Amino acid sequence: MPSRVCYWHVGSEEQRERYIPPLIKAEDSGCFALTEADTGSDVASMKTTAKEVDDGYILNGNKMWISGVPNATIGLIYAMTDREKKHRGMSAFMVDMNSPGIEQRAIPDKLGLHSSPTGEISFEEVKIPRNALVGKIGDGFKIAMFMLDRTRLSCAARAAGVAEKCFDLSRQYANERTQFGQPIIEFQMIQDQLARMWCEHEAAKLLVLRAAWMMDNLEKMGGRATLHISTAKYYGAEAAVMAANEATKLYASYGYSAEYPIERYYRDAKSYQIVEGTSNIQKIIIARNFIEKRE
Numbered sequence: 001m002p003s004r005v006c007y008w009h010v011g012s013e014e015q016r017e018r019y020i021p022p023l024i025k026a027e028d029s030g031c032f033a034l035t036e037a038d039t040g041s042d043v044a045s046m047k048t049t050a051k052e053v054d055d056g057y058i059l060n061g062n063k064m065w066i067s068g069v070p071n072a073t074i075g076l077i078y079a080m081t082d083r084e085k086k087h088r089g090m091s092a093f094m095v096d097m098n099s100p101g102i103e104q105r106a107i108p109d110k111l112g113l114h115s116s117p118t119g120e121i122s123f124e125e126v127k128i129p130r131n132a133l134v135g136k137i138g139d140g141f142k143i144a145m146f147m148l149d150r151t152r153l154s155c156a157a158r159a160a161g162v163a164e165k166c167f168d169l170s171r172q173y174a175n176e177r178t179q180f181g182q183p184i185i186e187f188q189m190i191q192d193q194l195a196r197m198w199c200e201h202e203a204a205k206l207l208v209l210r211a212a213w214m215m216d217n218l219e220k221m222g223g224r225a226t227l228h229i230s231t232a233k234y235y236g237a238e239a240a241v242m243a244a245n246e247a248t249k250l251y252a253s254y255g256y257s258a259e260y261p262i263e264r265y266y267r268d269a270k271s272y273q274i275v276e277g278t279s280n281i282q283k284i285i286i287a288r289n290f291i292e293k294r295e
């Protein structure tokens with residue numbers, strides 16, 4: 001999905017026609033690969049390189065923690081074309097993942113998101129054609145940030161959804177479960193939990209809606225909604241973790257059982273504090289807006 005989002009906006013006409021229809025029809029399966037074993041938040045320090053040759057580029061390096069791997073058929077791969085230029089030396093390429101020299105491996109046994117495969121990729125002398133380049137040489141960082149604005153918003157929406165589901169299930173359970181001869185919802189401490197979960201998920205949802213509205217009205221908003229997208233992503237992730245944590249306490253032993261959905265939300269919610277930029281990185285993006293320029 002992320003590669004579809006990005007491609008629609010930044011790919012050439014020829015690239016859109018070639019890659020988007022099979023992705024939409026699920027004939028192809030996409031991934032986007034920024035992260036490496038030693039390079040997470042600091043993407044510009046990535047080690048994967050794309051060396052220009054006569055009729056294209058040669059890719060070498062490794063990517064780690066990539067969603068959609070090991071089953072990706074096409075990948076939006078970021079690589080350094082000029083390391084000296086740091087983030088301005090990063091470029092993006094649309095790569096046929098069945099090309100010789102590419103190996104995809106699953107990362108087994110992760111905490112949550114078990115329905116979403118995650119894996120690592122190695123590129124060894126992988127030849128890619130010139131028309132694999134997305135945008136221009138050196139556009140990679142700009143494309144990645146542009147794409148993250150969009151994928152962070154969908155991540156924020158998923159997180160808000162987890163928070164809402166945890167609240168809904170907890171409300172239902174608190175009305176059904178009886179202890180000391182009454183439904184547990186009659187206990188004020190349970191009401192406190194539900195009230196806080198309600199506030200968190202409502203706030204998370206409204207932040208998502210505001211950021212989404214801004215994305216739909218980018219021109220009126222001056223072209224960027226990054227502050228509000230990072231706000232929604234940060235808050236949504238924290239709300240999901242908080243709501244899943246409270247739901248687990250409220251369900252007690254049944255929250256600890258894999259027969260009930262709460263333990264899955266508890267495990268999945270943590271991912272939102274990591275993927276598409278950690279909670280700390282979102283706070284950095286948010287706070288950057290408050291720093292006044294000095295002489």
Ligand SMILES: Cc1cc2nc3c(=O)[nH]c(=O)nc-3n(C[C@H](O)[C@H](O)[C@H](O)COP(=O)(O)OP(=O)(O)OC[C@H]3O[C@@H](n4cnc5c(N)ncnc54)[C@H](O)[C@@H]3O)c2cc1C
Pocket residue numbers: 031032033034035038039040041042064065066067068113118271274275276277278279280281284
């Ligand atoms: C399930 C899953 C799916 C993923 N899918 C993809 C994918 O499809 N494509 C992709 O490219 N990546 C993907 N990732 C990787 C993810 O984007 C990175 O894990 C994330 O960016 C953080 O990088 P890191 O794990 O290397 O942590 P690090 O960057 O090493 O951070 C470690 C800690 O230091 C903190 N930190 C780092 N820098 C700063 C700073 N400047 N100030 C304060 N604190 C800081 C972080 O917040 C974190 O707490 C996925 C990860 C997971 C878990």
